[in-house]
Amino acid sequence: MQKFLYFILLLIMCSCFQKKEPLLGDTPYQRSLNASFKDASTSPLKKKDRKVFKSLDFFDVDSTYIVQARLERTPNTEFFEMPTTTDRKAKERVFGIVNFKIKNEDFSLKIYESQDLMEQEGYEDYLFLPFLDLTNGDSTYGGGRYIEVGLHDKENDSIITIDFNTAFNPYCAYNEDYSCPIVPRENFLNTEIKAGVKAFVKD
Template structure:
């Protein structure tokens, strides 16, 4: 009888492992993001959307959108209240301006530092880069997207890598209960950034 139970348990475990879906994504960033969206403790998705979730829709990874940017600090900037999609105000300051080229064309964006994250462990080198582009409202979320940037030395002007393939939607693109900073209009790129996460199609 015990042998039968062991055999039944073995086949059950094998079946469970075989039915477990692998993480979808071509890069560590994509797989990590999809993993967090599947995890009920982390996911911004509504329950009905998470139940049907197979993976986010990404543009094909394109090295054209991995750029070297000159970061010039704005040391005298002060924290201000950045509007969000709710009544909450995010405390941000313009940390600096990043200048870069895409397909030979010059662009610049303001990059921000969050007051709330200054003293949070693990976010000492964190900067926030929200942007709008010509894909918004078509192939990407209408409210723009975000990129997380890490800077080793916040005291000096420096060259940083910006990977638009890691551009992601604010959580409010998936669930209106979230409070998301609204991308400033002057952080508009007059080009199509066909990289990163595409618009979410709700189930």
């Protein structure tokens, strides 16, 4: 009898493992992002959306949108209150200006140091790069997207890699209960950034 019960338990466990779907995504970043959206403890999705969630919609990975940017620091800038989608104010300061080329066109964006990120373990050396582009409101979220840029040496790095393939939507694109920094208008790129996460289409 004990062996029979053990056999039944083994069948149930095997059945559970077989039902577990593999994570979708073409890159480790995409699979990691999809994993966080599937996990109820980290997902910004509403419960009804999470139940049917399989994968975010991504542009094809394109090396054109991995750029080497020249960082011009803006030392001694003070933290200010960046408006968000709620009454909350995000504490940010302009860390510098990043200058780069995409398809032989010159662009520049302000890059920010976020007080929130500085206080998160493991993110102390990350900068916040919000941007708008010509895809917003069409193939991407109307409010713009974000990139988190990690520095090897926050004091001395002058050339940094910006990978627009890792551009992601603010959480408020999925759930209006979240408070998201509003992308400053001066961080508009007059081009289409066909990289990163596309707009979220609710079922």
